[in-house]
Structure formats: C-alpha cells, structure tokens
Amino acid sequence: MPELVRIQRENFSIEAEMENVKKASKGIGAVVTFLGTGRDNSKGFEISGLDFEHYPGMAENKLKDIRERALKNFNIIEMGIVHRIGNIDVGEDIVLIVAASAHRNDAFMACEWAITELKRTTPIWKRETTKTGDVWVSETP
Amino acid sequence: MPELVRIQRENFSIEAEMENVKKASKGIGAVVTFLGTGRDNSKGFEISGLDFEHYPGMAENKLKDIRERALKNFNIIEMGIVHRIGNIDVGEDIVLIVAASAHRNDAFMACEWAITELKRTTPIWKRETTKTGDVWVSETP
Amino acid sequence: MISVKFFAMLKNLTKAEAKQYNIEGTITLEELKGMLKKDFPALEGVFASRSVFISVNQEFADKNTVIKDGDEIGLLPPFSGG
Amino acid sequence: MISVKFFAMLKNLTKAEAKQYNIEGTITLEELKGMLKKDFPALEGVFASRSVFISVNQEFADKNTVIKDGDEIGLLPPFSGG
Numbered sequence: 001m002p003e004l005v006r007i008q009r010e011n012f013s014i015e016a017e018m019e020n021v022k023k024a025s026k027g028i029g030a031v032v033t034f035l036g037t038g039r040d041n042s043k044g045f046e047i048s049g050l051d052f053e054h055y056p057g058m059a060e061n062k063l064k065d066i067r068e069r070a071l072k073n074f075n076i077i078e079m080g081i082v083h084r085i086g087n088i089d090v091g092e093d094i095v096l097i098v099a100a101s102a103h104r105n106d107a108f109m110a111c112e113w114a115i116t117e118l119k120r121t122t123p124i125w126k127r128e129t130t131k132t133g134d135v136w137v138s139e140t141p
Numbered sequence: 142m143p144e145l146v147r148i149q150r151e152n153f154s155i156e157a158e159m160e161n162v163k164k165a166s167k168g169i170g171a172v173v174t175f176l177g178t179g180r181d182n183s184k185g186f187e188i189s190g191l192d193f194e195h196y197p198g199m200a201e202n203k204l205k206d207i208r209e210r211a212l213k214n215f216n217i218i219e220m221g222i223v224h225r226i227g228n229i230d231v232g233e234d235i236v237l238i239v240a241a242s243a244h245r246n247d248a249f250m251a252c253e254w255a256i257t258e259l260k261r262t263t264p265i266w267k268r269e270t271t272k273t274g275d276v277w278v279s280e281t282p
Numbered sequence: 283m284i285s286v287k288f289f290a291m292l293k294n295l296t297k298a299e300a301k302q303y304n305i306e307g308t309i310t311l312e313e314l315k316g317m318l319k320k321d322f323p324a325l326e327g328v329f330a331s332r333s334v335f336i337s338v339n340q341e342f343a344d345k346n347t348v349i350k351d352g353d354e355i356g357l358l359p360p361f362s363g364g
Numbered sequence: 365m366i367s368v369k370f371f372a373m374l375k376n377l378t379k380a381e382a383k384q385y386n387i388e389g390t391i392t393l394e395e396l397k398g399m400l401k402k403d404f405p406a407l408e409g410v411f412a413s414r415s416v417f418i419s420v421n422q423e424f425a426d427k428n429t430v431i432k433d434g435d436e437i438g439l440l441p442p443f444s445g446g
Contacts, residue, residue: 058438059445083446118445122445123419125371125441137444
C-alpha cells in the first residue's frame with residue numbers, strides 16, 4: 001500500500017490514489033480531488049515543458065503536515081497528497097490532492113485549503129521551458 | 142468517445158472521465174472532481190445497499206443543462222457529469238462531476254455549484270436498503 | 283389523452299406507474315390534482331404538504347402551466363440524486 | 365560546520381548548490397546573511413527584496429532563530445509547486 005502523502009518522479013494513477021483514500025472508511029460519501037496539470041501557456045508565454053525541484057525531506061514533511069492539519073481542522077475522514085518532481089510534459093499530471101468525508105462540503109473545503117496551503121508552505125519550485133529559455137517561476141511573494 | 146454528460150447503470154472509470162474532459166484543451170491547468178459514493182450509514186441507520194431511479198429523458202436533459210450553465214457562468218474550459226442508476230453497493234461510485242479550468246479557483250467553484258444544482262434540479266431518487274426495509278430518501282424540501 | 287407518470291415513493295403510494303386521462307380542451311394543474319386525488323386518495327397528503335414537483339413534457343410546471351391533450355405529466359417527489 | 369543549501373533560481377544566482385562555513389558558538393540570521401553576501405554578491409538584491417525564506421534544519425526560521433554548529437540552512441526562493 002503506497003503512502004498517502006509523497007513526492008515522486010513517476011506519474012501517479014488517479015484511480016489508485018482515490019482508492020487508497022477511500023478504503024479508510026465505508027462511511028465516506030464524498031471524495032473531492034484537485035488535479036494540477038501542465039498547461040501549454042503561462043502569463044502569455046508558450047510553454048513546452050516543466051521541471052520541478054524540491055527540498056528533499058522538508059517538502060515531504062510539509063505535505064505530511066498539511067494532511068495532519070486538514071484531518072484536525074476539517075471534518076474529513078482521510079486525505080492523500082502526491083506531487084511529482086523532475087521533467088513534466090504539457091498535459092501531464094503534476095499534483096493530486098484527494099479529500100474524503102461523509103458529506104461533500106467538508107471535502108470541498110479541505111481540498112481547496114490543502115492546495116492553497118501546499119503552494120504557500122511547501123518548498124517546491126517550477127521551471128518553465130519557453131521558446132526564449134528556461135524560467136524559474138516565483139508565485140509566492 | 143463517450144458523451145461528457147450521461148446517466149448509466151454500469152460503473153464508470155474516473156480516470157477515463159477525467160481524460161475525456163482534459164482533452165478539451167492544453168490550456169487546462171486545474172481539474173476538480175466531485176465523486177459521490179455509497180456510504181454504509183445514513184442518519185444513524187445502517188445501509189446495506191442503494192437503488193437509484195431517474196426520470197428518463199428529463200434527468201439527462203437537466204444534467205446537460207447544468208453543464209451548459211456551468212460553461213456560461215464560470216470561467217471553466219469543460220465539464221463532465223456521470224450519474225449511475227440501478228443497484229449500487231456500499232462503497233461503490235454513484236456520481237462524478239469533473240470541472241476543468243486554467244486556474245484552480247474557477248474549477249472548484251463550478252464543481253461545487255454543479256453538484257448542488259444536480260441535487261436541486263435533477264429528477265433522480267435514491268432508495269436505501271436498511272435492516273428494517275427499503276426507504277426512499279427525500280433530501281430536497 | 284394525457285399520461286401522468288409516478289416516480290419513486292409516489293409509485294408505492296399510488297401502487298401505479300402511470301395513469302392516463304382523456305381531457306377535453308385544456309385543464310389547469312389544480313384540475314389535474316383534483317382528478318388524481320379522486321383516483322388516488324393517498325396523494326391528498328402529498329399535494330397538501332407541497333412535497334412534490336409537477337413536470338409537463340419534462341419541464342417544471344408553474345401555477346400558470348396549462349395541460350393539453352398529448353402532454354406527459356410527471357409527479358416528482360423531492361430529489362435525492364448525487 | 366554549517367551547510368547552506370541553495371534552491372531553484374538561487375542556484376543560478378550563486379552558481380553553487382551549497383556553501384559550508386565554520387562557525388564558533390552561534391550566529392544570527394543577519395550575521396549569516398552578511399557572510400553569504402560577501403561570498404555571493406548576487407544575493408544582496410535577494411535579501412533586500414525579502415523574496416527568500418530561510419529554513420534551519422528544514423523548519424522556517426524567524427527573527428529570533430539562532431544558528432549553531434551542525435545546522436542545515438536552506439535558502440528558499442518563493443515556492444511555485446502545485
């Protein structure tokens with residue numbers, strides 16, 4: 001059984017990750033997922049590929065911390081988070097967050113909070129390949 | 142290519158439905174999905190199975206209408222909706238809504254709106270099998 | 283002829299899937315409800331509690347909706363999909 | 365010895381992955397920044413614009429954080445995961 005929270009180079013199976021979360025309880029009635037994918041454009045520039053770097057150890061711990069705080073602060077039953085690093089093509093999957101609860105409102109709130117918190121607190125950086133070269137993206141002020 | 146919006150007896154593949162929505166555009170950067178599953182309890186009663194009935198024709202049209210209004214009222218790129226009918230076991234998938242957009246906020250808003258609208262406007266009824274018999278559920282006042 | 287379809291728990295109440303009526307000209311929703319209550323007394327409480335939607339040709343009806351020959355009417359209890 | 369790791373665009377700026385320093389006792393974040401600016405003048409603008417987080421032993425540092433021998437420091441530009 002794969003870990004619920006992890007960082008990996010290879011692609012993930014959305015269905016497998018959801019199953020991994022769903023098996024936490026038969027009381028789950030709602031599963032909300034956020035999937036981030038590689039867009040072909042950013043701020044008006046054409047993108048031909050992405051590359052993600054992370055701070056090994058710290059990034060994994062920040063993701064685990066997000067899951068633990070989500071379980072504590074929202075009425076959810078389980079949460080899974082997977083983020084890829086390395087080279088990612090346009091259209092490929094980058095990040096998946098799965099939040100499961102008895103009723104839908106809790107899962108929506110926790111999932112939206114978790115992706116916002118991931119972007120704010122997790123040391124992961126994106127480099128975009130454009131026609132004029134590679135650009136590191138700074139999204140958090 | 143399966144229809145983006147439909148009602149069917151058989152189970153669906155979450156991954157296939159998401160792929161079907163994702164191929165609308167390479168500008169998609171966020172995919173938010175809501176998955177409704179059969180819980181083993183409801184209002185304190187133990188549930189051993191579910192059975193969904195729909196108004197053929199009208200139910201399909203109401204779902205198509207939700208997709209069209211979502212595309213018009215939210216900044217999303219595509220939406221898919223699949224609802225199952227017939228017998229559904231505890232833990233099985235019932236309904237899937239997939240909303241795709243460039244940025245995550247639009248997909249979250251559209252997905253949450255669509256499931257609320259589905260429950261409000263689509264003639265589908267759930268019957269729960271409990272130890273003391275089968276009960277039709279009235280959730281909309 | 284018009285056809286009235288019953289769904290979900292209303293099928294249990296009426297012990298029927300549908301009921302046909304021959305009408306002359308047009309009738310109002312209230313007139314239809316009167317006809318139905320006569321044939322299915324169990325529907326009286328349902329109409330009184332307003333816990334039912336009525337569709338005409340698969341669109342939600344309102345106070346001003348008029349029913350004419352050939353229409354398909356649906357008696358829809360509160361939805362519980364999703 | 366302490367080790368300072370550079371990430372993402374900061375690696376491009378410093379043209380290094382990491383830098384080791386020998387320290388005696390403890391030093392403050394401001395003292396560390398001074399040492400780094402001397403070795404990597406390109407970091408001056410980064411510190412001035414505050415567009416960098418500093419981690420000590422993989423936890424975010426704050427004004428009161430003190431660095432001691434053996435610590436692992438991270439120079440983290442704004443995140444762009446997700």
